[in-house]
Amino acid sequence: MPTRTSSIADKLAQERRARLAAERLLDQKKRELFSANQKLSLHARSLSNQILEQRDGLQRALTEAASLKGENSRVRVDLERAHSVALIAQRRLWDALETLPDGFAVYDSDLRLVAANESYMEFFRGEIAVTTGVTYDAVLKIVAKHQMIDLEGRDPLDWHQEMLEMIRRDKIDPVTMKTAKGRYIRILNRWGDSGDLVTVVRDVTDIVEHEAELQEARSRAEAANRAKSAFLANMSHEIRTPMNGVVGMSELLAETDLTEEQRLYAETIRSSGEALLTIINDVLDYSKIEAERLKLYPEIFDLERCLHEIMVLLQPSARDRGLKLIVDYDLFLPTRFIADPGRVRQILTNLIGNAVKFTKKGHVLARVVGFERDGETYELHVTVEDTGIGIAPENIEKVFGEFDQVESAENRAFEGTGLGLAITKQLVEMMDGRVWVDSDLGKGSSFGFAITVPRAETGDPMAQKTSPPITLKAALVVDDLLVNRVILERQLETFGLEVTLCRSAADALQQIEKSNKFDVILTDFKMPDMDGLALCQQLRTQGLSTPVVLLNGDTDIISDEDAQAAQIECLQKPVLRSELFQTLQKLSGPKPKVAARPARPTAPVANRQMIVLAAEDNRTNQLVFGKMVKDLDIALHFANNGREALELWRKLKPDLIFMDISMPEMDGKEATRAIRAEEPKDAHVAICALTAHAMSGDSEEIFACGIDHYLTKPLKKAAITERIQAHQPKEARPVKP
Numbered sequence: 001m002p003t004r005t006s007s008i009a010d011k012l013a014q015e016r017r018a019r020l021a022a023e024r025l026l027d028q029k030k031r032e033l034f035s036a037n038q039k040l041s042l043h044a045r046s047l048s049n050q051i052l053e054q055r056d057g058l059q060r061a062l063t064e065a066a067s068l069k070g071e072n073s074r075v076r077v078d079l080e081r082a083h084s085v086a087l088i089a090q091r092r093l094w095d096a097l098e099t100l101p102d103g104f105a106v107y108d109s110d111l112r113l114v115a116a117n118e119s120y121m122e123f124f125r126g127e128i129a130v131t132t133g134v135t136y137d138a139v140l141k142i143v144a145k146h147q148m149i150d151l152e153g154r155d156p157l158d159w160h161q162e163m164l165e166m167i168r169r170d171k172i173d174p175v176t177m178k179t180a181k182g183r184y185i186r187i188l189n190r191w192g193d194s195g196d197l198v199t200v201v202r203d204v205t206d207i208v209e210h211e212a213e214l215q216e217a218r219s220r221a222e223a224a225n226r227a228k229s230a231f232l233a234n235m236s237h238e239i240r241t242p243m244n245g246v247v248g249m250s251e252l253l254a255e256t257d258l259t260e261e262q263r264l265y266a267e268t269i270r271s272s273g274e275a276l277l278t279i280i281n282d283v284l285d286y287s288k289i290e291a292e293r294l295k296l297y298p299e300i301f302d303l304e305r306c307l308h309e310i311m312v313l314l315q316p317s318a319r320d321r322g323l324k325l326i327v328d329y330d331l332f333l334p335t336r337f338i339a340d341p342g343r344v345r346q347i348l349t350n351l352i353g354n355a356v357k358f359t360k361k362g363h364v365l366a367r368v369v370g371f372e373r374d375g376e377t378y379e380l381h382v383t384v385e386d387t388g389i390g391i392a393p394e395n396i397e398k399v400f401g402e403f404d405q406v407e408s409a410e411n412r413a414f415e416g417t418g419l420g421l422a423i424t425k426q427l428v429e430m431m432d433g434r435v436w437v438d439s440d441l442g443k444g445s446s447f448g449f450a451i452t453v454p455r456a457e458t459g460d461p462m463a464q465k466t467s468p469p470i471t472l473k474a475a476l477v478v479d480d481l482l483v484n485r486v487i488l489e490r491q492l493e494t495f496g497l498e499v500t501l502c503r504s505a506a507d508a509l510q511q512i513e514k515s516n517k518f519d520v521i522l523t524d525f526k527m528p529d530m531d532g533l534a535l536c537q538q539l540r541t542q543g544l545s546t547p548v549v550l551l552n553g554d555t556d557i558i559s560d561e562d563a564q565a566a567q568i569e570c571l572q573k574p575v576l577r578s579e580l581f582q583t584l585q586k587l588s589g590p591k592p593k594v595a596a597r598p599a600r601p602t603a604p605v606a607n608r609q610m611i612v613l614a615a616e617d618n619r620t621n622q623l624v625f626g627k628m629v630k631d632l633d634i635a636l637h638f639a640n641n642g643r644e645a646l647e648l649w650r651k652l653k654p655d656l657i658f659m660d661i662s663m664p665e666m667d668g669k670e671a672t673r674a675i676r677a678e679e680p681k682d683a684h685v686a687i688c689a690l691t692a693h694a695m696s697g698d699s700e701e702i703f704a705c706g707i708d709h710y711l712t713k714p715l716k717k718a719a720i721t722e723r724i725q726a727h728q729p730k731e732a733r734p735v736k737p
Contacts, residue, residue, distance in 0.1 A: 103201030111136040111197060120201060123148070123179075136197065140164065150178040167197065176204060184208040239280055241618055244714035247273040248624035251717060277714065282419040296430060300456040301341035303380070304329050304576060307366055310348050311574045318356050324363035325356075327574035328487045331494045333370050334378065335578075336456040343427050348382070350420040351447045355386035362387025362444070365483055378455055383448035391439035399437055400425040424449070468589035470581075474498045478508040478523040478535065479551075488522060491577055495584060505530035509538065518546055520587055524573075525552035536568055547587045551575060609635040610732040612724060613654040615645035615671065616690065617663045621713075625658070628717040632724060632735045642666030646674050654685060656727045658720075659707065661691040669705040676706035686727045690715065 103120030107113055113134050124130040130139060140163050143149055144156035151159050166172060172189040179185060184207075188200045250270035254263060304327075311325045318325050329335070348366070355364040363386070370380040391399060400421050428435050433451035475497045479485045482503075489499045500518070502508040505527060512518070521539070523532035530538075536548045549569045569583050612634045616622050622638050629636060637652060639645035641663045649657065657675075661668040672687055679685060689702050689710035702710050711719055721736070728735050 101203060103199075105199045107136050107197040107199065109195035113139070114196070120199075123201065136167070137164065148180055150180065176208070240277070240713040241621065243273055243277060245618075245620035245624050247277070247714040248628060248717075252624070252627045273714070282423060294430070296340040296343060298338050298340055300336060300338055301344070302335050303337055303344070303368065304335040306341060306345055307348060307368065308574050308576055310345065310352055311366070312572065314352060314356050318364065321356075321359070322361060323356060323359055324481050324484065325574060326363055326365045326481070326484050326487065328365060328367040328483075329577065330369045331491060331577060333368065334455045337378065337380075337453040338456050339431065339451070339453045343431075347424050347427055347449065350424045351384040351449075354420060355384050355388060355445070355447070359386045359388035359444075363481060363483060373452065376454055377452050379450060379452045381448060381450045383446055385444065385446045387444040390441040390443050390445055391437070392441045396437060396439060400435065421447075468585055470495050470497075470584045471588040472497055472519040472584055474500070474518045476500050476502065476508060476511065476518040476521045478502045478505060478521065478527070478532070480504060480524065480527045484524065491580060492522075495581065504528070505532070505535040505538075508535060512539070512544065516544070516546075520547050520549060520584070522549045522551060525550055540567075549583060608732055609633055610656070610724070610728050610735055611635045611637070611652055611654040612656050612658070613637050613639060613645065613648055613652060614658040615639040615642060615663065615668060616658070616660045617641055618660075621660075625715065625720070628715065628720055629724065632721065633733050634724065634735055642668055642671030645671045649675055649685070650678075653683075655729050655732065656724060657685060657687045659687050659689050661689055661702065669701065669707075672705045672707050688723050
């Protein structure tokens, strides 16, 4: 029983174990099945996504294919349209080229004809056929062989070679040719970016004929200009010759015993004649500038002295108006430069004279400043300031115009050609300079110019011999004009003096009474209430022995003896700084002792007169010349023309010849050349030309024929006397006893 029971139990246990194993196996299989289902699900989902993506891709591909198909159609349509437009543009371009009168052709990089318009082909029609594909070299050979171009006597092969060499250049110059039919063509060749040669052939017959007409007109204009220049030269001579008589005789008449009314008439004749000559000079100068015949002749000159000399010349007209003429020259600026002194003087005279002309009261100040540029040249700035009527702003630009004066009621009172400032501007620009003007209507004007010139002196312009040195310590300056006082103050302070300024003689007397510490007194002559001479006399009356320097525009205020007795030094205004420096040196040193004059060696007494020959065909001018030298101890002989002058020279052997240039039979230049050809080398006679001509080039011609000097008519007595004295021989008596 136990055995059977245990057997059942074992079976049940086995069955239970089998069932548990089956359950575990089933559970495992379930898990495996679940895992497989999950994987199958994921795979199915992935496959589904891929199918969807592929479906979308396929759809997109189909869409893009359809789009590309449409785009391809549009591109094809656009391409066809563009091709059509290009064909139309090309057709229009060639239609335009065919309508051009100019020939047009294109050669490729191998210089074969690609295309040409009808105008280009027309040139060859009738001679030989030229078609596309022909070479440029062949075209040239055709032109040369058939002489379709005027070869101007050249060999056809040489011309062909020249044309080939011309187109080998990177930049081909245009060439103008004359055809066998008498037409002128201009060929323009240019290389394209792709190596093509573009050729344009233009008919320029009308242009060439127009240029020929212009050249002919230019030749006629130049001939007219030469005729005008000759006319001006002749006019100058014809006017100056009688004016020589008018001005010369009026000058001589004024030296005779006349009543005041008669003297007024004579002076009026002389001044009117000189005014007329000034106008003539302006017209001639402007004509020379206009014709570009005016030349500059640079030489060494003293700018400061030139400026002061102009001031001295203008002093009488300024004195009549009560004007002060003042010079302010930079103390540390050289005075000697290289330029054309005549033209610089003309510029300064125009500017300063204009300022005096348009100034009724006050002063005219000429100021010169400058700076060194490269050690050899200086840039000079010259300004002329006045207290005159001034210029309105809208008229500033007109003042340098030709034949132009500012229109105003005040200006109409002043006469003139209106050329002075125009000539000044032209002269300054010829010197590579510039001009300017500043003005305040009713208060005054300031004209200026700047030029760059080489200097003609070395070292410090104020470096002078200081023997004796300036030992003066204090100076009193008396002048009623502030500008003048300031200029003198600057000059004196540069010399190391302490300066006290007074505006009147009364102020000066009070200053001296208060403190008499001055070593020198510089006083203007013309001052209100008490002038400079009266001030000096007052000081001497009070027993004051301080040296006094009297400054004035007139030179005959006091004699040398009276000046020495009153311890007065007279300086002419405007004062040269070198003269002021030397005066201060003189006042600083001891009184010079008067040395006994050494006995003059006995010289042989000269008995003969100086022989002067004057060749002049005008009887009036002979009379004027004779009257001008009547007070000179000379033997004067006249010749009526150059031939007579030559004969009298051979006969008289004169010491000096005055030779008129324009004379009948033989002119002055021809007579001079004849004299120079005959005279011995050791017997040179001085010849001074008398000329009424004033055109550019006359002086060169005059000197070229052998003349030593020349004087321009109308003649001045002082100039003639100076020239005679300069050539007085030692064996002749003094011409001025």
